[in-house]
Amino acid sequence: MGNLRQNPNEMTDHHIICSSRGGLSDKRNIKRVPDGFHNAFHQVFENLMPAEIYDYLDEVWFNPKRSFISPALWLKERD
Known part of the structure; x- marks a missing residue:
């Protein structure tokens, strides 16, 4: 998860x-997002992959x- 910063609107890299x-740090795998949203994303979804997020929401939430x-x-549990 990203570091907590003073300004939640500061832009940060999201893989x-x-x-x-296994994600790479190249421009095809990086999205610039506000730090507050980045932290919130990882609070909810931890390190789920994009396709896993859909399944997790459907099966759990x-x-x-x-x-x-x-x-x-x-x-x-899925393993």
Whole structure:
């Protein structure tokens, strides 16, 4: 997750595919976003890949029969 900064509107690099998941630090994998949104994204989705976010939301957040589980635990459960 990005560092907490004084100005949440300061722009920061967001890896579309997280570097911890093998994403490269080149312009095809970097999106400039406000730091506040970047931090919020990682608070909710941790280091999920783009396609995993959809599945996580569908299976966990939008399923009233499912108890909440963090993205990291959800990934382990899927293995």
